[in-house]
Amino acid sequence: MDFGSFLKSPEIKVKVVTYRDIFQDKAMIENRFGEDYRDRSAVIKLDSADFKQLNVKKGDTVILKNSFGTIVVKAEESGxxxxxxxxxxxxxxPWSNMLVSDETGGTGVPKFKDISATVTSAKGQKVTEPGF
Structure with a gap:
């Protein structure tokens, strides 16, 4: 065992903002359980400085965790x-929804635009399979 195996992976706190994507919608219509839909949906786009701090490359997997759930998705720079x-x-x-609180504050509408989570590298782990 080398010394690096005892070091904790860098972790950052982020606010996740969800959005709609026309290419993702097209992939969902064609095959909700298909690889194209998963590739366009199970992804997080990060600032380049956050990318460097986490020590990940495009396409590496990362763990997103908060008090409502934990998921593994692929990382991309936002551009x-x-x-x-x-x-x-x-x-x-389904991946972003796993981090959304079930509390709606009486409105009946979950908060999809202001999700707090921590992100760490998940090198070698596979993307979380959604529970459709």
């Missing part, structure tokens, strides 16, 4: 020029 450190983006999907 936005304006820095947005600590703010991450995910398509609205």
């Amino acid at each position: 936005y020029e304006t820095p947005h450190r600590g703010i991450a983006y995910m398509p609205n999907s």
Whole structure:
């Protein structure tokens, strides 16, 4: 065993904002259980500085965790020029929904736009299978 195996992976806190994606919607219509839908849905887009802090590369898996759930998704850089450190983006999907609180504050509408979570590297782990 090497010394690095005892070190904890870097962890960052993010606010996850969900969004709709037309290409993801098309993939869902074609095959909700297909690989294309999973590839477009089980993803988190991070600021390049957050990407570096986590020490991950495009396509690496990361663990997102909060008090409502834990998921493994693929990481991508957002590509936005304006820095947005600590703010991450995910398509609205079964994966992002696993992190949403069931508390609605009496409105009946869950809070999809302001999800707090921690992100760590999940190198070698597979994307979480959704429970359709």
